[in-house]
Amino acid sequence: MFTPDDSRSRYVRLVVTVGTLLAVVGTAGAFVVDPAESVPDPVAYEDTTELGLSSETDEVMGGNATVPRVQVFYSQLQYVVGYNGVGSFVTSLSDGRTERQFGYPLVAYVETFDHRSPRATDSGLLSATRSGRYE
Numbered sequence: 001m002f003t004p005d006d007s008r009s010r011y012v013r014l015v016v017t018v019g020t021l022l023a024v025v026g027t028a029g030a031f032v033v034d035p036a037e038s039v040p041d042p043v044a045y046e047d048t049t050e051l052g053l054s055s056e057t058d059e060v061m062g063g064n065a066t067v068p069r070v071q072v073f074y075s076q077l078q079y080v081v082g083y084n085g086v087g088s089f090v091t092s093l094s095d096g097r098t099e100r101q102f103g104y105p106l107v108a109y110v111e112t113f114d115h116r117s118p119r120a121t122d123s124g125l126l127s128a129t130r131s132g133r134y135e
Contacts, residue, residue, distance in 0.1 A: 039106075039107050040073050040080075040106075040107065042071050042109040043071065043080050045069055045071065045082055045111075047080065048071055048079070048080045048081060048082025049079045049080065049081050049082065050082045050083075050084065051081060051082065051083050051084070051088065051092070067084050067085040068085065068086050068110060068111045068112075068113070069082060069083065069084055069085070069110075069111045070082070070083040070085075070086055070088075070089040070108055070109065070110050070111070071083075071108065071109045072089065072105050072107070072108045072109075073105070073106045073107050073108075074098075074102035074103045074104065074105055074106065075102075075103030075104050075105075075106055076101075076102055076103030077101075077102040077103060081102065086110060089108070093105070
């Protein structure tokens, strides 16, 4: 028979109270943490797993042309994926396979041409001096 004043009932009440307090603090903590603090910084493009540029296109560009590059951190992939061209990144998002394989994008950085003096090559491709920044 359960009596409210015995030592076992006090122990049960204490355990329930502590459990409730831990649940409240844990739930409130999830709303206090700023997710922006855990956003990874861009890496050197050479350290990415590169996608989005065929060997034929790479040969045509011949080292003197460039395309804006994108770095993406995915939720289910430990590697940073690097896309050659914004179009290849957009295409990969719309095909549905990328999310199944890599998860959803956590953060994406796009290379900018700020302070790079972009110009067109003789064949009409884009060329820019110095390496770009990711924003």
